[in-house]
Amino acid sequence: MVKMNIVIIAGSNRKSSTSTRLAGYSERLMGQKGHSVTLFDLYRSPLPFYSPDEYHQEHVELQVLKKSLVQADGIVLVTPEYHGSISGVLKNALDHLGQEHFNNKAVLSVSSSGGAVGVSSLTQLQAIVRNLHGINSPEWLSIGGAQRKWFETEGQDGYEIGQDINDRIHRVIGSFLDLTQLVRRESHAAGSISS
Numbered sequence: 007m008v009k010m011n012i013v014i015i016a017g018s019n020r021k022s023s024t025s026t027r028l029a030g031y032s033e034r035l036m037g038q039k040g041h042s043v044t045l046f047d048l049y050r051s052p053l054p055f056y057s058p059d060e061y062h063q064e065h066v067e068l069q070v071l072k073k074s075l076v077q078a079d080g081i082v083l084v085t086p087e088y089h090g091s092i093s094g095v096l097k098n099a100l101d102h103l104g105q106e107h108f109n110n111k112a113v114l115s116v117s118s119s120g121g122a123v124g125v126s127s128l129t130q131l132q133a134i135v136r137n138l139h140g141i142n143s144p145e146w147l148s149i150g151g152a153q154r155k156w157f158e159t160e161g162q163d164g165y166e167i168g169q170d171i172n173d174r175i176h177r178v179i180g181s182f183l184d185l186t187q188l189v190r191r192e193s194h195a196a197g198s199i200s201s
């Protein structure tokens with residue numbers, strides 16, 4: 007598999023967030039496969055409130071995020087499930103962005119929820135991706151209920167993750183990377199034909 011640029015946006019505003027830790031785990035996993043992965047943690051690097059009246063050109067983190075997304079081959083969006091939807095900070099970040107960042111890119115949706123699976127937030131996230139002209143990965147990733155305990159503390163050897171969820175994380179990340187490579191190859195081929 008060729009080396010690809012992957013951008014992860016972790017959409018929690020909580021210091022010990024399990025969704026952000028799952029994002030970090032996914033970052034390491036894709037890094038071990040040889041990809042260049044950039045994680046934007048919206049808790050550590052908060053973005054300004056989106057306003058259609060302001061471009062926030064002076065906001066360094068926002069400009070870095072936008073540039074990284076333009077250069078990305080694939081994007082991972084990670085959210086805690088809040089009131090059957092995505093977090094406010096992730097929605098705010100997405101409002102700063104547009105089709106120029108997502109068009110024809112593979113996008114993986116990931117959530118952490120109190121319930122067993124964050125279906126509502128994931129469904130809504132995929133609808134937003136569709137509106138941004140991204141390509142939803144066929145599988146999504148969710149930790150919920152008791153599964154979150156694995157991401158509550160990190161030991162010296164990393165997280166002690168149950169075999170079933172670990173297998174799922176590997177499978178879902180694998181299918182996302184496969185789709186990212188496929189889309190990347192097709193768009194590069196289309197670019198070389200048209201140029």
Ligand SMILES: Cc1cc2nc3c(=O)[nH]c(=O)nc-3n(C[C@H](O)[C@H](O)[C@H](O)COP(=O)(O)O)c2cc1C
Nearest residue numbers: 018020023024025086087088089090118119120121
């Ligand atoms: C404001 C708020 C709303 C929530 N709404 C839901 C919900 O609708 N469904 C659900 O399953 N869990 C809900 N939860 C629980 C969170 O999804 C759960 O604690 C999740 O693991 C938080 O992710 P984090 O560890 O990344 O902060 C809610 C939590 C908060 C703080």
